[in-house]
Amino acid sequence: MAKRTKKVGSVGRFQARYGVRARTITRNIETIQKGRQDCPKCGYKKVKRISTGIWQCKKCGVKYTGGAYIPETESGQNAEKMLKGEFEFPDVSSEEPKEAESKGGKK
Numbered sequence: 001m002a003k004r005t006k007k008v009g010s011v012g013r014f015q016a017r018y019g020v021r022a023r024t025i026t027r028n029i030e031t032i033q034k035g036r037q038d039c040p041k042c043g044y045k046k047v048k049r050i051s052t053g054i055w056q057c058k059k060c061g062v063k064y065t066g067g068a069y070i071p072e073t074e075s076g077q078n079a080e081k082m083l084k085g086e087f088e089f090p091d092v093s094s095e096e097p098k099e100a101e102s103k104g105g106k107k
């Protein structure tokens with residue numbers, strides 16, 4: 001069967017509505033959301049989204065939480081690093097001394 005929506009993919013259902021930009025953003029998310037992802041436990045590309053933030057592997061059956069639309073988000077990775085103690089707060093520690101220096105310079 002010939003592929004019907006080569007260019008627009010899953011957002012073909014919107015036809016010409018909502019604008020190109022909004023449809024492109026939606027498509028980028030939906031391709032990950034609806035497709036199969038790599039399993040963190042067994043490595044097979046069998047993970048599917050069950051519900052918002054819930055992902056399950058169809059191969060080994062492992063069920064885990066992740067991002068709402070993608071299995072792993074950047075903020076989720078940072079949260080895990082913090083729990084492991086690897087993450088140090090770069091924004092807080094680097095910005096505070098600079099503010100003190102600039103205040104001192106004005107005086």
Ligand SMILES: [Zn+2]
Pocket residue numbers: 039040041042043044046057058059060061062
């Ligand atoms: Zn698995």
